[in-house]
Amino acid sequence: DHAETIVVGSKGLEPKTHRGLTHLLKLHFVVPKHLPDWVESAFSRLQSERDLADYEPEFKLSAERYGERQVEAEKLVQELTNLLRARGWIE
Numbered sequence: 001d002h003a004e005t006i007v008v009g010s011k012g013l014e015p016k017t018h019r020g021l022t023h024l025l026k027l028h029f030v031v032p033k034h035l036p037d038w039v040e041s042a043f044s045r046l047q048s049e050r051d052l053a054d055y056e057p058e059f060k061l062s063a064e065r066y067g068e069r070q071v072e073a074e075k076l077v078q079e080l081t082n083l084l085r086a087r088g089w090i091e
Contacts, residue, residue: 018047035083042076045069 015021026040046069052059061069084090 018051022047029083035079039076039079042072046073046076 015024022040022044025035025043029035030037030040049061049069053061081090
């Protein structure tokens with residue numbers, strides 16, 4: 001379910017925080033062009049809003065923004081899944 005963690009873990013990397021996961025994803029996959037540039041910003045944006053939802057009681061997400069984030073998350077998961085398949089790490 002957590003394709004981004006699997007992708008980073010595939011290199012033997014173990015982030016200790018969500019921010020660390022974002023950094024490792026960028027450093028080891030986006031910078032060397034294994035993944036497109038938009039992956040890092042999409043993951044970071046989704047993670048930030050997830051954190052807000054978890055820790056800010058007043059945080060609200062409009063239906064429109066929710067729909068946008070859902071599409072973005074699906075696109076992100078598909079991109080990560082494609083990388084994992086292309087490398088033979090999943091079927």
